[in-house]
Amino acid sequence: MNGGGLGPRIGRADFDAIADWVKPGATVLDLGCGDGTLLRHLRETRAVRGYGIEIEDDKVIACLKNGVNVIQGDLDRGLAGFDSGSFDAVILSLTLQAVRQTEDLVLEMLRVGREGIVTFPNFGYWRHRLQVLAGRMPVSGELPYSWYDTPNVHLCTIQDFDDFCARHSIRVLERLVFCEGRRVDWLSNLRGSLAVYRFERTAT
Amino acid sequence: MACSSAAVCLVLVPAGVPGAVVATTLECPGGLIGVTRAMTSVSSVGAVTARRLHVDQPLQTVAGGLLPAYDLVYETYGTPNADRSNAVLVCHALNASHHVAGWYVEDPRNVGWWDNMIGPGKPLDTDRFFVVCMNNPGSCFGSTGPASIDPRSGRPWGSSFPLMTVTDWVEAQARLADALGIEAFAAVMGGSLGAMQALQWAIARPDRVKSAVLVAGTARLTAQNIAFNEVARRAIVTDPDFHGGDYYAHGVKPKRGLRLARMLGHITYLSDDAMMEKFGRASRSEQFSYHFDVDFEVESYLRYQSDKFAEYFDANTYLLITRALDYFDPARLHGGDLSAACAAAKARFLVASFTSDWRFSPERSREVVKALIDNRLDVSYAEIDAPHGHDAFLLDDWRYHAVVRAFFETVAREQGIDGQDRAPFDLPGTPLVPGSAAGFAA
Numbered sequence: 001m002n003g004g005g006l007g008p009r010i011g012r013a014d015f016d017a018i019a020d021w022v023k024p025g026a027t028v029l030d031l032g033c034g035d036g037t038l039l040r041h042l043r044e045t046r047a048v049r050g051y052g053i054e055i056e057d058d059k060v061i062a063c064l065k066n067g068v069n070v071i072q073g074d075l076d077r078g079l080a081g082f083d084s085g086s087f088d089a090v091i092l093s094l095t096l097q098a099v100r101q102t103e104d105l106v107l108e109m110l111r112v113g114r115e116g117i118v119t120f121p122n123f124g125y126w127r128h129r130l131q132v133l134a135g136r137m138p139v140s141g142e143l144p145y146s147w148y149d150t151p152n153v154h155l156c157t158i159q160d161f162d163d164f165c166a167r168h169s170i171r172v173l174e175r176l177v178f179c180e181g182r183r184v185d186w187l188s189n190l191r192g193s194l195a196v197y198r199f200e201r202t203a204t
Numbered sequence: 205m206a207c208s209s210a211a212v213c214l215v216l217v218p219a220g221v222p223g224a225v226v227a228t229t230l231e232c233p234g235g236l237i238g239v240t241r242a243m244t245s246v247s248s249v250g251a252v253t254a255r256r257l258h259v260d261q262p263l264q265t266v267a268g269g270l271l272p273a274y275d276l277v278y279e280t281y282g283t284p285n286a287d288r289s290n291a292v293l294v295c296h297a298l299n300a301s302h303h304v305a306g307w308y309v310e311d312p313r314n315v316g317w318w319d320n321m322i323g324p325g326k327p328l329d330t331d332r333f334f335v336v337c338m339n340n341p342g343s344c345f346g347s348t349g350p351a352s353i354d355p356r357s358g359r360p361w362g363s364s365f366p367l368m369t370v371t372d373w374v375e376a377q378a379r380l381a382d383a384l385g386i387e388a389f390a391a392v393m394g395g396s397l398g399a400m401q402a403l404q405w406a407i408a409r410p411d412r413v414k415s416a417v418l419v420a421g422t423a424r425l426t427a428q429n430i431a432f433n434e435v436a437r438r439a440i441v442t443d444p445d446f447h448g449g450d451y452y453a454h455g456v457k458p459k460r461g462l463r464l465a466r467m468l469g470h471i472t473y474l475s476d477d478a479m480m481e482k483f484g485r486a487s488r489s490e491q492f493s494y495h496f497d498v499d500f501e502v503e504s505y506l507r508y509q510s511d512k513f514a515e516y517f518d519a520n521t522y523l524l525i526t527r528a529l530d531y532f533d534p535a536r537l538h539g540g541d542l543s544a545a546c547a548a549a550k551a552r553f554l555v556a557s558f559t560s561d562w563r564f565s566p567e568r569s570r571e572v573v574k575a576l577i578d579n580r581l582d583v584s585y586a587e588i589d590a591p592h593g594h595d596a597f598l599l600d601d602w603r604y605h606a607v608v609r610a611f612f613e614t615v616a617r618e619q620g621i622d623g624q625d626r627a628p629f630d631l632p633g634t635p636l637v638p639g640s641a642a643g644f645a646a
Contacts, residue, residue: 027580049580051577057586060584060607062610064607064610065613065614067614067618068584069584070584070585071573071584072587073585081573081574082574086577
């Protein structure tokens with residue numbers, strides 16, 4: 001079970017990056033939209049026509065209070081209800097690491113959306129590496145859970161995700177890496193705690 | 205007939221099937237009624253009075269029939285604002301009436317069928333909204349129906365009553381809205397067949413519906429659903445007391461058929477798990493009796509329910525409304541394309557379904573949601589993990605009620621409805637005299 005926009009929205013660095021990438025008036029699907037904060041931000045700043053998908057009852061209710069369109073559903077059942085190419089952008093914000101069928105879902109994103117936008121906590125962040133070196137599972141701002149209560153099942157590093165894209169004929173259009181709300185431009189897989197990708201399917 | 209046991213009484217309280225919730229509860233002996241009333245009176249709209257509006261403008265039906273003039277019985281709760289933009293229409297389902305909330309002074313046990321949803325501080329908050337509900341023509345709770353007298357013949361309409369469709373009901377509801385001076389509803393809301401009416405409103409009269417709430421609904425019945433309706437109708441029309449629909453003149457009612465129809469319907473409104481939870485295999489005595497009469501509690505329950513139903517419900521209405529369910533299919537005019545059918549809609553939608561509802565399953569609601577998204581309409585969808593089957597739409601469930609509440613908060617915020625602007629006016633029509641709202645009930 002997954003789909004609940006997990007973890008805290010650290011700062012708004014990823015929100016602003018996403019808002020910059022999304023064209024005004026675009027149609028957007030936000031997978032695991034949580035309480036709808038991002039969609040509301042996109043509606044207010046970019047006038048997007050957005051829908052969120054969320055599985056948890058309390059977050060669906062929060063979206064409704066936010067006046068955000070939300071569809072209750074399980075991302076692990078895919079996006080079968082959505083037509084191919086029916087959205088300008090499909091967003092997966094801090095949810096990638098918590099879905100079970102990660103590979104299927106990313107490919108589904110690119111079936112339904114012309115572009116995909118993914119943000120995820122970078123497991124390669126030096127603080128995470130240090131904690132693993134010290135013999136413990138990392139706990140941080142981006143990964144606030146203990147090993148026994150975490151919903152995260154597919155943690156990855158920036159390098160891992162680059163490899164994933166290459167293997168699946170996904171063209172990365174832009175990539176931004178942040179740490180505590182600030183841009184990280186070098187040694188990003190070590191120094192960055194949050195990665196934001198914009199990508200599309202390679203033309204076939 | 206009284207409840208056969210305290211256990212059965214217990215299950216009667218939440219076992220509301222459209223329209224019968226209250227009546228179901230009433231005839232149970234014991235203290236449960238008091239409990240129910242105490243719970244509802246905390247934030248109830250209180251005592252209400254139904255009104256009857258006579259409409260002289262003929263109603264031309266989709267099927268080619270004509271109602272030259274007719275009565276519409278309705279109730280309202282809450283206070284309208286000056287431009288009546290806080291009006292919400294609640295549409296009833298198969299067995300229900302205009303009596304949605306509150307109770308009658310002359311019959312305080314007769315609590316409205318959606319009283320847990322509608323009232324001061326409730327999900328549909330009558331401190332903010334002016335709620336209207338009308339008994340649809342063809343029904344049997346006071347509005348003109350097959351049991352009413354056809355003024356041209358001086359006899360009950362019976363088999364000559366025009367077949368009604370959801371479209372016709374929306375037309376009749378629009379006339380009530382006209383009489384009430386409501387240009388556009390802040391929301392049109394309904395469950396089951398009521399959801400079909402809300403959808404039809406949004407499609408057919410997009411400028412008069414700001415938002416729509418579709419609970420446990422569908423845009424078209426499945427073959428299985430039509431099949432259930434057909435069995436129910438066959439039970440009625442093959443009853444020797446049916447007399448081709450003109451049984452009124454014979455002083456009888458096809459009660460045997462109605463009972464079977466009701467039993468069948470009732471089973472389909474509940475989930476297998478809910479029935480097992482309520483009744484299990486409980487029997488009325490420790491030893492099996494080895495006969496064909498009642499041995500299991502579930503049998504006793506179905507008989508009790510269906511006996512009561514056959515007393516107050518009109519068989520022709522049952523035929524007519526199940527047929528209206530069958531025929532509803534807005535996509536049909538668009539080659540089966542529901543998205544095309546919804547293209548004219550403008551409303552903000554809330555669609556809700558219940559996971560255990562196999563009669564109007566979540567899949568049907570998802571089809572509606574997809575069609576609305578295809579048209580880039582504002583729509584939210586809640587799939588409530590409730591065990592009660594189709595009946596869940598009438599029951600208390602905090603998630604379900606929180607979803608509806610949150611939606612109406614947004615509706616109120618976006619439409620500037622704050623409950624401060626109050627402009628009561630004289631409602632059209634005449635108050636119903638006590639007891640007459642029972643309609644066909646003998």
